[in-house]
Amino acid sequence: MRVAVVGASGYVGGELLRLLLQHPGVELTAATSKGHAGEYLFRVHPNLRGVSEMKFASYNLAKLTNIADIVFTALPHGESVKLIPSLTKAGLRIVDMSADFRLRDASNYKMWYGYDHPATDVLEKFVYAVPELNRDRIRLARFAASPGCMAITSILALAPLLEDRSFGVDSDHIVVDAKVGSSGSGGKASLSTHFSERYNVVRPYKPAGHRHSAEIEQVLAEVSGAPVKVSMSAHAVNMVRGILSTCHVFMDKVPEAVDLWKAYRRAYRGSYFVRLVRDKDGPFRLPDPKTVIGSNFCDIGFELEERTHRVVALGATDNLIKGAAGNAIQTMNLMCGLDEKEGLAYAPLHPV
């Protein structure tokens, strides 16, 4: 399969390149970048030195249609939406990494992203891709939007609780408290990402109004069949990769642990990339981003607190892999009839 990455100079683009170059079913035919056209990939992504001699290309639609069957678009929000309609018309399959095609209700773009969606007809054709939840729809899709990194991590932790109505989740008081590494905010230098200012922080950079709330609410409403409100806060912590999403969920009556366990098992049976983690001892008895780094795994676990009628559901991912490039390639695999795991079944690095 011939694959191109449009907007390949950022961290998500770089991670797509790394994984695609190693994917046995993929031929990487182009990596475009406005600012770096003509440069070797490894000048921007130093890990690719010795791995590929490819150079960044300029974006050229005609050329792209000749050399690619499927395109990953890793552009900023607002940029993707300008480019993608022409790509769809050209007959290319697309996995978009931006938020521009994630929200089903076009009117939500005004509220969350500040613009009127200019291509609602195209928007309708996109599937929001969480393979563990909607594998079958993805298999039939030509266009997919890969979720936000904190969104997918939280969704996978929460969905089984909302799906089973018998748990009686209080859908007005779902708190998602996310902790994210620096790569989640991209590769652009600024004072707030300056090492001396960023090291050792626990920075509440978006305690309210985080855009990923919209995606999480959208999916949870679907799986539960009723509106859901998500109270999300995002924190930057002292690491490069990884997300832990701590989801505080209230219920009238906290279920038995065994019943929760069953619900999670049922939900993720057959989903290789979700690992359920709930051990009696050891340093990693619950999900922790440390043990997924370098892999496409999403670790899920939970803890109960009867006293406060609370389930704490936990999700951990490598934000650049299951939170971005890995999930997108998993989506591509499904769209193209490959095994979901192909080119993705790497064990995490430990320790790292």
Place this chain on the structure above:
Amino acid sequence: MRVAVVGASGYVGGELLRLLLQHPGVELTAATSKGHAGEYLFRVHPNLRGVSEMKFASYNLAKLTNIADIVFTALPHGESVKLIPSLTKAGLRIVDMSADFRLRDASNYKMWYGYDHPATDVLEKFVYAVPELNRDRIRLARFAASPGCMAITSILALAPLLEDRSFGVDSDHIVVDAKVGSSGSGGKASLSTHFSERYNVVRPYKPAGHRHSAEIEQVLAEVSGAPVKVSMSAHAVNMVRGILSTCHVFMDKVPEAVDLWKAYRRAYRGSYFVRLVRDKDGPFRLPDPKTVIGSNFCDIGFELEERTHRVVALGATDNLIKGAAGNAIQTMNLMCGLDEKEGLAYAPLHPV
């Protein structure tokens, strides 16, 4: 004033020593340790090399009463309670760092700490010391319990919201999501604190049932005049010092920012060690432990989310200072008629 530290070999003990050695109104007369008696302080606390030639002493009550006016007890929970009754009888003033004298309702010790409190008559004489909330009672006290590090950080962030009944806080759904550095779990080596296993983690080490919940609930019930339930989760993050407590508080109607601001100002007017942080821009526009390290400050801020009826109240401290040794010395200052700030008014280090 002649001061002794009992149990001075741990991190809290070491921080007490560091601050007391520099305190202009204090003469440090003894530092006891079971395991290190006879050794130089600086063999255990390498920062004190060149600062003090004192050695650890064995614990000896008779001697202590001769050389000290006030004693800090920095012993493990369950140990303090065995020692303190004899200290009180000997006429010494005490600031206890353990949890053994923090909970007013003795029956709570069974539930939270697994033992029947053996000295309820002594327990009654202790004041739970949050100088910013009960300065006057501390001034009159002979015995004080210094709060848990996450407790005081969360209490200072939450109290003004609960104190003002007009905010209509939903006291059943208060979520406290705390992120803590490694020094909070002490100086004892284990697999889970082994550097290779601990670096880069976001470890949900106590997602439910954290003991500091009890202290927070106790104080919030007092300030609000009604029972309060706190849903607390604690996470270990990749740093040594610092706590960020993210407190998710639901209300029927989210107030105007200006009214919240007024409530916080009113609550902490005259409290040097609480800084209100809510800027329009910059990397540190909200509380972040990074900017309090090395100081006794507790930074407090908040963000509003109307859509979810939520106030996110944020507290940040250096867990070993305002979260432990600093608050205890501030308490001592008040108990002994000194200026609250004496020996404590250090600016944080930045960057660090």
Place this chain on the structure above:
Amino acid sequence: MRVAVVGASGYVGGELLRLLLQHPGVELTAATSKGHAGEYLFRVHPNLRGVSEMKFASYNLAKLTNIADIVFTALPHGESVKLIPSLTKAGLRIVDMSADFRLRDASNYKMWYGYDHPATDVLEKFVYAVPELNRDRIRLARFAASPGCMAITSILALAPLLEDRSFGVDSDHIVVDAKVGSSGSGGKASLSTHFSERYNVVRPYKPAGHRHSAEIEQVLAEVSGAPVKVSMSAHAVNMVRGILSTCHVFMDKVPEAVDLWKAYRRAYRGSYFVRLVRDKDGPFRLPDPKTVIGSNFCDIGFELEERTHRVVALGATDNLIKGAAGNAIQTMNLMCGLDEKEGLAYAPLHPV
């Protein structure tokens, strides 16, 4: 090929398991551990959860000879030497990770490791495996000793300078100043690896007398044809994986950069896992362990200082991969007639 790992519970053992489980030409048939026999691999190596359902086995020579063609021994120094003679007699191929079979001159064991080598006849049969330097000998070997992590990193940086006699290296004043992550000192918890004590250090843990000096001198003497003295100092720095070896080499007259460049190119032509790094700009214009993490690459570069007659040769590796497990598997590939790169050609992760 059927492969077993003896002593698989440490970090090197874990990394061997991770790589071997993903190696297309390998069937992992056993992983032994004294302390963890009967436990799932993933209880000790949390990254392997979901990757393998294998359990640790007890060591059993008879069984091993039935199920394995080649064995990796990842035991402590002094333990390996007790076990290996019986393995060699049983006809198994061996790649040993310890130091017990690295030094050609048996008398050196007394000096560097404090014991008289008990199996000098076996020692003779081992090849010290640096594939980039002695690929052909490895192909013919049945028994190989994989170098120390700092040794191989320094050797690859230095060898081309010593090999070419025309450079006139001053072999009495070669300084190797190494900086290593925590995983290099293994998985056993102690006060000095306790996170709070280990974070942020630049700890000169072995400024003189480091045992890897012996290996480096051995190889450099071979390539240069004359005795070489190496003045080595090792430092623990604030990261988990990675080594930078800074090699200060004095010469009568510093050569032109282009001539050095040629020497390095010549030495490593055809060696996929050595990347020469010497760019004009960018954050990674010289070797840095950050850009090799997760890979078997050794990055090599240099800088010249005419004024002091000095070449600074730099080597960077992931200490657990090219510094240990990766190099060992590369060695196995050669010993078994596979492509050197098989199961090893992963791109590094970036950023991480």
Place this chain on the structure above:
Amino acid sequence: MRVAVVGASGYVGGELLRLLLQHPGVELTAATSKGHAGEYLFRVHPNLRGVSEMKFASYNLAKLTNIADIVFTALPHGESVKLIPSLTKAGLRIVDMSADFRLRDASNYKMWYGYDHPATDVLEKFVYAVPELNRDRIRLARFAASPGCMAITSILALAPLLEDRSFGVDSDHIVVDAKVGSSGSGGKASLSTHFSERYNVVRPYKPAGHRHSAEIEQVLAEVSGAPVKVSMSAHAVNMVRGILSTCHVFMDKVPEAVDLWKAYRRAYRGSYFVRLVRDKDGPFRLPDPKTVIGSNFCDIGFELEERTHRVVALGATDNLIKGAAGNAIQTMNLMCGLDEKEGLAYAPLHPV
């Protein structure tokens, strides 16, 4: 004493402000900044929130002479030299933090800094201030240049070895291998200081030609009475504060440890801020920047290697304190007749 800081918005400026605001003998009368005039200090230095309500001022020579007795200039190299001649004429005492007045031989500026020194008459009046080495000259000086952070750390480690001619140091092969935290490179954001690119590095950013070589050679030549060549390499490591300077020194015959120990003791008797560190055990048996953070201490230690005729001398400082602001204030204290320790005798923070 009335003190002003010119160029107070950088990290060295910020550290000067922090220390001067807490200095009992100092009244801080102005802090100037081109880019931030009119802003509160704490907008730039978030640690100073609540500590000072001062604002940055514009630079104004006339005003400065009215309100200050002594001025710290914390400007970039090349800027200081333009400003300082007018300050000296105005009768102000000066401690300069830049390199512009450090090198005694004006012709060296061309070689190391690329400019012809425009004020050699002023240069002559400056003393290069290492209080531990030239306390008496500083006491008489009106103008002082505070050394570079790596320079002073290395000088203090090396001077006693060079001072005592009987050690027979090989002055052609002195290797200084320095490891520095990020704050050493200042507060300006760039790709190479972007957190995701800077975290976890061991970056050889200046393996040859480091400018601090010139300062070290200048001082060592003075103390030894003969020319000295320093082969310096500087590395950026994964922390914000701290320097470890590893100095590899060759000698014909390595002395007894006890004789070295005596030399160091003799050199630094009476120097409160130098601590000699050489313990038998413990995690901090040799100098490590971790145990000096937050203090003006320079820890010094050494190790011997007879086999290679080498002494490894080690120096550790907090680069912003003893490596910059602290040493400058110590210098000011001496110039102004105060106790050298005044406002500086803080114990380091540990752990941090």
